[in-house]
Amino acid sequence: MSGRRVRLGRMIGVLLVAAVSQVPLAAQAAPAKHDVITWGASADRVGEAVADRSYRLVVRTSVGGDDLRIRLSNAFGDRPVTFDSVHAGIQRAGAALVPGSNRRLTFAGGRSVTVPAGATVLSDPLPGKAAAGLNLVISLHSPDAAGPATGHGMAMQTSYAAQGDHAAEEGAGHFTDTVGSWFYLDAVTVRTSATTGAVAALGDSITDGWESSTDLNRRWPDYLARRLAAAPGATVRGVANEGISGNKVLADGAGRSALNRLERDVLSHPGVRTVLVFEGVNDIKAHTGVTAGDLVAGYREIAARAHAAGKCVVGATVGPFKGWSEWDPAAEAVRQEVNAFIRDSGTFDAVADFDRILRSPYDPERIMPFFDNGDHLHPNDKGMQALADSVDLTSLECAAGPRAGAPTATD
Known part of the structure; x- marks a missing residue:
């Protein structure tokens, strides 16, 4: 075989490898995945709800994965509660977040969600990876919370609160109150190997x-x-x-x-x-x-x-x-x-x-x-x-x- 034909064969091989690498993932045999809980805390009644209050809740992940989702609970509420700003970020220190880490969570594509009394709701998946052993921070705000509040009373973890909607902020300035409970959040899941x-x-x-x-x-x-x-x-x-x-x-x-x-x-x-x-x-x-x-x-x-x-x-x-x-x-x-x-x-x-x-x-x-x-x-x-x-x-x-x-x- 001439040198020209050898070079041509090598070029075709390279092109075939490149072509295979460009096949959409859906057309390849991608590893099966499913959702797995990475953090949870049992819901209970935690006093009376406060309207127009932001909570910055610190939790620790156990298993890493993609497409993080959270579950909000109104299991012990006697009326619907609306959340109009919910974000997920990474703790830097105290109530301060790692710059650029705080990302908005959506619900059925919308920025706000109303959770009926006695119900729970899942967020949409958040694209990207969440590591195991991560100090994850869920910040949420409700404009109309009232009546019995749902949460987990004894967190053994310091979280933070602020009056007004400050869930999107990454700084700690407005989160001057500390709380020892988790409010409304009862689960975090990630998508990982089946x-x-x-x-x-x-x-x-x-x-x-x-x-x-x-x-x-x-x-x-x-x-x-x-x-x-x-x-x-x-x-x-x-x-x-x-x-x-x-x-x-x-x-x-x-x-x-x-x-x-x-x-x-x-x-x-x-x-x-x-x-x-x-x-x-x-x-x-x-x-x-x-x-x-x-x-x-x-x-x-x-x-x-x-x-x-x-x-x-x-x-x-x-x-x-x-x-x-x-x-x-x-x-x-x-x-x-x-x-x-x-x-x-x-x-x-x-x-x-x-x-x-x-x-x-x-x-x-x-x-x-x-x-x-x-x-x-x-x-x-x-x-x-x-x-x-x-x-x-x-x-x-x-x-x-x-x-x-x-x-x-x-x-």
Whole structure:
């Protein structure tokens, strides 16, 4: 073959490669993607709403991805609430944002959205990437908020507020008020690989992070998110913290009960593959007559509903609380019976034995002093990390579909 023909052949090859690279992505076998929750906080009533107020809400992402979306909740409102300015940016320091990062979010193409009483609404996808472990800032303004406000009371995170519409601003000048709650925002999702999933932690104040260090993301679900991010081969990367301080499995009070909020706070979120249930101590210590059998029935119902939705369920044992004012031998007997069920019944796909991690070797009815924040119920930062470190990450890797032979709520 002549040199001219060789050069011509090479040119044709280059042109073919270039032509293939120009084929629209839709015509190529693009990797499958889906939406996964990257941050969540259970909704509850948080006092009375204030009109013409801007909130600058700081949250921490767990899994990275594209096309960020947020969910606004008016679940506890008694009238519609309108949001006319909603933005997503990146925290620089305090209420100040990284310059150029604050971008407007839209809803069905519009700049404003009205959320009916009792409802939630999703934003449109925001083009671009959102990293894992990002201090994301959602700024929102409502001109007409009134009546009961919806949000998450105990954020363990400083956010900011200002009177008037300042959601689009990147400076901190107008955000002179600090708040310890998240208002109206209950979820952030990203679009990522279809093989990536999330775990939702359904719990009470220990999951919510009470007595962990404010603004440092040291709740046990935060430590778990960092473990998952660093774990080679892990496909569960998202972590949604669905804890409410004072929450119970069976009865409404501090938030709706775990049974009553399971759908809204866990099963409705995209990409949730596994539910980790860590509740029960508030039912036990309240001395309302709740028996171990009552709690067992509640756990069975949670597991059955989650399995029916195609999720796996990890049950966490109830931690020790001797020394807390409501402890007595009768409550301890219920706790021991409940923990035996969680460990041995086979109701759950796996068990996280948080009781074993927290209890003192010298008095197993008490929390280990090294992990005790001082009230004999809630772990300190070290205890929070120990809980997260004890979770078997492979137990979170759940295949889709109900577990074969899983007990039902009536078994």
